[in-house]
Amino acid sequence: MSLLGEIERNPPAVEDRGVLRFITAGSVDDGKSTLIGRLLHDTRAIFEDQLAAVARASSKRGQDALDLSLLTDGLEAEREQGITIDVAYRYFATPRRKFIIADTPGHEQYTRNMVTGASTADAAVILVDARKGVLPQTRRHTYIAHLLGVRHIVVAVNKMDLVGSDEATFECIRRDFLAFASALGIVDLRCIPISALRGDFVVERGELMRWYRGPTLLAALEEIDVADEADALPLRFPVQLAVRPGAGTDFRGYSGRIESGAVFRGAEVLALPSGRRTVVKDIVCLESSLPVAVAGDSVTLTLADDIDISRGDLLAEPTLPPRAAKSIEARLCWLSAQPLDARALPVARFVLKHTTRSVRAKLVSLNSRVDVDTLERHTKPTSLAMNDIAHVALALAQPLFVDSYELNRATGSFILIDEASNQTVAAGMIDG
């Protein structure tokens, strides 16, 4: 919570770069909770009473030192087991940016939590223990982050103090990681040597690694530029609500969030599924009328023509429309503890939620399962268990308007809901 304090010390206007969401991933003993504790502590997002509670809990467990990991392990069950079992969200801010951390567990059974955290993340901080180097779990976490479309990867090589702050050790890990990452097609990757325990190169530069000239972890996170990624794509505006207040007004508008691209007054848009073209008359938000709105903005549009549009419809860029699909191929992460037997596919009933539209769906085939450690594909799996990632084919009761997940996260993603239990059983990413 240092926002105002910093501004007062540093009066020239500080640019507010909005929000950066990132996930942290690492193996069990990589020091992830300590790193998060360090980030929160050194940006002054931890309060005295929280520290006091951590001190009480630490001593109750017979620990002398303050265990910063207790700050982030929220639920009773986790405190009993000493591991993080679910995604927790943490917040801190600097004068330049607000940060949302999705703290995802490193335990190998919990791929689904990492998938969940990564689905909304702009960046991933992958922890590597400097003594151990790149492990199978490191590769798995990096693969999942990449699969979920996380474009910016920061590798924090932790516990540098335990390897004598040795530059050669760091270089070796960095080369290992780069080789693996470039094979995956990761473009933005940065490695930073840190000591979460001592704080070196987390928020402060520290004394340990004078040979390292790059930014601290926090500075690297502050610099990541996410503003243009979704704006640069063609317009996708899934309609959430048609607004017709009635009674004494002829106002008719369509509310939603611009998921990609931009709209402005006078812009031509294509309404789907009707296929009608019309023109944006105005962009309104409460009393104000906006000349232009871009990806991420929640707005209400009024249109020049009175055409039938309702929740679940999509307004799109007419020259680059999405693809209409009644069958799709996708990568699916199975989230349910209940495994899916391939023989049960003909009778399994799902609701597929895509943007603001839900349709009935059937899984037609399980084409292959991906081994997330070796990245090998095993064809025609007989079942899917929790944490499995598979290539599948689906048939839809009504057409959806889709893009490939790689191109557009919002129109390329979906969840599968079991119609009987109402549970969310899988997350899907549509292939190109």
Place this chain on the structure above:
Amino acid sequence: MSAVLESARAGRTALPLRSHLDWLESEAIFILREVAGECANPVLFFSGGKDSIVLLRLAEKAFRPAKFPFPLMHIDTGHNFPEVIAFRDARAVELRERLIVRSVEDSMRRGTVKLRRSDESRNAAQSVTLLEAIAEFGFDAAIGGARRDEEKARAKERVFSFRDEFGQWDPKNQRPELWNLYNTRVAKGEHMRVFPISNWTELDVWQYIERERLAVPSIYYAHRRPVVRRNGLLVPVTEITPPREGEKLEELSVRFRTVGDISCTCPVESDAATAAEVIAETALTTVTERGATRMDDQTSEASMERRKKEGYF
């Protein structure tokens, strides 16, 4: 790319970047509209407190010029600060939205709430009245102003948080929540709690109050009030919370950071008379909102989690 986008892009350069408040606001509006689009019979908890005041502003931005697609509801413990109740009623009238009030005292008369002592905090008893009200109206979604930064158990709660037919939260069996694809499906008798400002912090809330020039009950700002010091907290002296024997009455300049049930809500010393001054204090404060103000959260490390499992907000 098309001329459409190029001209939009040219327009874009004149626009400021989206600030963190713009980002949070847009996300919250999206969530409120998802409730309206997917839930048959939602309700929004409005207590007159600052977080629910922010919710109402977000609802205006999400739904105007139409009416809200839900009524407002307050679960009244009967132990309220009069300024807050007056504000609550005035705001509902001003917005021309329907306000439902259900009271813990009615549950006590019905016998569904039994307190061990008459001066016991009624905060936990709210869960009973709340679940009774949800059943009475058949609400399938209840929108609340809880934030994940408030408390450790809340940090793991979903934006759309499922409650079973007993109103219980099962933290170990939460629905995975991916992208912005919320699974809103419930069976009869079950419901969703929805938290549009999950990702906001106390500082964000005050910055938004300042930016949007939102009115809040006067006790959020510095005023003089008789208090006693108890267990490191300042306890307001009222009819419901008289001083205990041997406690020294002091009159201090204080403000409230939260305005819950009188019997468990404490003010902090402050001279902040405006939102900007509260922001400056909030940025420098060293104690959490609940730590400084709530007697009921300190009873054990897991007290919030237990209450939430039982149906609390």
